[in-house]
Amino acid sequence: MNREWSERNKTMQNQIKKKDTFQIGVETLFDLRNQLMNTIVSFNDELSREDFNAIPFINAHGYHCKTIAYSLWHIFRIEDIVAHTLINGDEQVFFRNSYQERINAPIITTGNELVKQQIADFSRRLNLEELYSYIKEVKASTENIIQNLSFNEMKNNITDDKKELLKSLNVVSEDENAIWLIDYWCGKDIRGLLQMPFSRHWIMHIEASIRIKNKIYP
16 A cells, blocks of 8 residues: 555544544545545546556456456445435435436446456446546535534444435445445444545555556556
8 A cells, every 4th residue: 555645544544533633634534535636637647548448457356456447436436325325315426417327337336246347348338537527526525525524423323214225226236246335334433434435445446546557557
């Protein structure tokens, strides 16, 4: 893991545990996300459209066995689902702004159910410009939600009603590679969600994308 990102992530996790450093921790989280977003934007500036579909580690185990396009979709579908459905209890950016049609996505899920060539085929279909528009909207909306959370809300658990709403939306595939996500997210409190899909999850998939990029351009 990138040392600077890792250290900033650890600092943030420690800060949001204490009431007197909670707001500083939120600022640290946003700073980390801005650094990671700079890398996401750099992919669009530096890579060809075909590079986003490349899957050079197709038979590997780990986050790098995907494509960059898939990884970006996956990061921000998960964030949209968790931020809006599970935390805020409102409509996802994806549905509110018709992003399935705009991105030309054949699925509405996180993509966990896709494997190997399915991931490459999925990636080729995506409208990259609209995917980047979605990324920016989700990031902004998530951070607006986080800014309005209090320290006392960090210990709140996901309610059964929100878990049932999540299931009803069919945004998590029933495939064994995906269905576990529902219990995983709903087993965390709000602080736990800040520490994973909104921070560490970004780091893991962006680092995997950098590894893909470095394989394409050694």
